[in-house]
Amino acid sequence: MRFDPVLAWGSMPALLDGALMTLLVTFTVMAVGGPLGLAVSFARMSRRRPLAWFGAAYVSVCRGAPSLILLYLIYNGLAQLDIVRDGPLWFLFQHAFFCVVIAFSLNHSGYIVEIMRGGMEAVPAGLLEAGASLGLSPRQVLWKIRIPIAIRYGLKAYQNEAMLFMKSTAAVSAVTLTDLTAAANEIFYMTYDPFTPIITAGAIYWVINNAMRIGFGLLERRLNRHLGLA
Amino acid sequence: MEFARLERHPAVAMAGVDKFYGKYQALRAVDLEIQRGEKLVVCGPSGSGKSTLIRCINALEPHDAGTISVNGIALGRDRASILDVRREAGMVFQQFNLFPHMTILENCTFAPRTSLGMARDKADALAMRYLARVHIADQAQKFPAQLSGGQQQRVAIARALCMEPRIMLFDEPTSALDPEMVGEVLRAIEELTADGMTMVCVTHEMGFARRVADRCLFMDQGEIVEAAPAGDFFDRPKSPRLRAFLAQILK
Numbered sequence A: 001m002r003f004d005p006v007l008a009w010g011s012m013p014a015l016l017d018g019a020l021m022t023l024l025v026t027f028t029v030m031a032v033g034g035p036l037g038l039a040v041s042f043a044r045m046s047r048r049r050p051l052a053w054f055g056a057a058y059v060s061v062c063r064g065a066p067s068l069i070l071l072y073l074i075y076n077g078l079a080q081l082d083i084v085r086d087g088p089l090w091f092l093f094q095h096a097f098f099c100v101v102i103a104f105s106l107n108h109s110g111y112i113v114e115i116m117r118g119g120m121e122a123v124p125a126g127l128l129e130a131g132a133s134l135g136l137s138p139r140q141v142l143w144k145i146r147i148p149i150a151i152r153y154g155l156k157a158y159q160n161e162a163m164l165f166m167k168s169t170a171a172v173s174a175v176t177l178t179d180l181t182a183a184a185n186e187i188f189y190m191t192y193d194p195f196t197p198i199i200t201a202g203a204i205y206w207v208i209n210n211a212m213r214i215g216f217g218l219l220e221r222r223l224n225r226h227l228g229l230a
Numbered sequence B: 001m002e003f004a005r006l007e008r009h010p011a012v013a014m015a016g017v018d019k020f021y022g023k024y025q026a027l028r029a030v031d032l033e034i035q036r037g038e039k040l041v042v043c044g045p046s047g048s049g050k051s052t053l054i055r056c057i058n059a060l061e062p063h064d065a066g067t068i069s070v071n072g073i074a075l076g077r078d079r080a081s082i083l084d085v086r087r088e089a090g091m092v093f094q095q096f097n098l099f100p101h102m103t104i105l106e107n108c109t110f111a112p113r114t115s116l117g118m119a120r121d122k123a124d125a126l127a128m129r130y131l132a133r134v135h136i137a138d139q140a141q142k143f144p145a146q147l148s149g150g151q152q153q154r155v156a157i158a159r160a161l162c163m164e165p166r167i168m169l170f171d172e173p174t175s176a177l178d179p180e181m182v183g184e185v186l187r188a189i190e191e192l193t194a195d196g197m198t199m200v201c202v203t204h205e206m207g208f209a210r211r212v213a214d215r216c217l218f219m220d221q222g223e224i225v226e227a228a229p230a231g232d233f234f235d236r237p238k239s240p241r242l243r244a245f246l247a248q249i250l251k
């Protein structure tokens, strides 16, 4: 095994371009999947049966299916359907990036639903009763007490999920996007150096991962300083 | 109007109130009238229905039969009457139940601002006044987890007072506290009773009951077994069940 610092340095622009794609996918999916997951988690916890069933089915499919399978289904599968091809959204579905965001957001939000549900159930009933006894409406208790506390409870679990998910975005190269892993692989095919580009890419993943960890740590400190959880 | 309503009605009137948890009957045909300004202490063995009684008064638990009215407002199943009643009756819980993600001040201003739409500076001033009354104004910027149990419970009292209820309900406010903190909380409650507020307090603190209570109530198995002024209640209990209970807690 030989690590070639000159090649590593020379590959930097291409690798950083790839890293940019990795980050773009990661954060777009977090931005789309987060609210989506929250919304579905309400359906999942709803007292209305059909909504709750929808939520359960959503989690089962989106979390159960590997994101690459979802991605192939959306990118290759939907494009074969006439309603999609002729539909108004085709201009979006023909873009790999769009399909990637949809597929990963479905998967990511499936996890968020379960994290949120766990957090919501962990909020002590006494706090909700205290809110009610102060004359707050159920809706105010939900939005101002239960959800903010549930989010704080769920943050740790979400951090794990987000970091795992960031690494799993390497699958996007399957639909022509050049992310960090794909960029490293392209350099390997050009140079036949099996170590340098991939180790350099690994180091960049490590940096991203730690930046995320630090970011979450700061957020958690901010939100949790008083909960005695941090 | 408002005054007339209060003039004409007792603070709390319960008649024939039943409460079931599934098949289990927690309250059996409870009749109870609490006068305006009255200080009522409720005691009884664990599981006798004390919490259920006061939780029914502010509709944290819906009752299954009979009628409850609070300052003349009949408690129904509709949201409006429930909110009206909760505005009349503040509640303090055994476990404090402060909102952990809010500062002490925010805990106190939250309900006035959210449900009464009070302006921030006005709510802040109100909260500081009540925090001062329970001697904890200096902790206003801290979070609940940074306070001792006794301090948290005093904040919980101030939080309830910020909605300016006419009735205060206390469910074993000192049972979750270390012994050295019981006194400060009882003193804070005692100081409140000076200004004519109606109070219902579930507690086994006998000294407190003797000093504060106009009337003590003994519950057992979902029934009010005996009600008497504190002196008679503790020194000349009539029913054998109360006698047995007192013997037990005095041990």
Ligand SMILES: Nc1ncnc2c1ncn2[C@@H]1O[C@H](COP(=O)(O)OP(=O)(O)OP(=O)(O)O)[C@@H](O)[C@H]1O
Pocket (backbone or CB within 6 Å): B021, B022, B024, B026, B044, B045, B046, B047, B048, B049, B050, B051, B052, B053
């Ligand atoms: N949510 C509930 N579901 C089912 N049963 C309940 C519920 N809450 C109370 N009970 C039962 O109702 C009875 C009365 O309970 P309650 O909490 O009113 O008693 P308590 O007198 O306050 O007792 P403690 O001194 O232990 O607080 C008990 O037997 C209890 O097990």
Ligand SMILES: [Mg+2]
Pocket (backbone or CB within 6 Å): B050, B051, B052, B171, B172
């Ligand atoms: Mg109780």
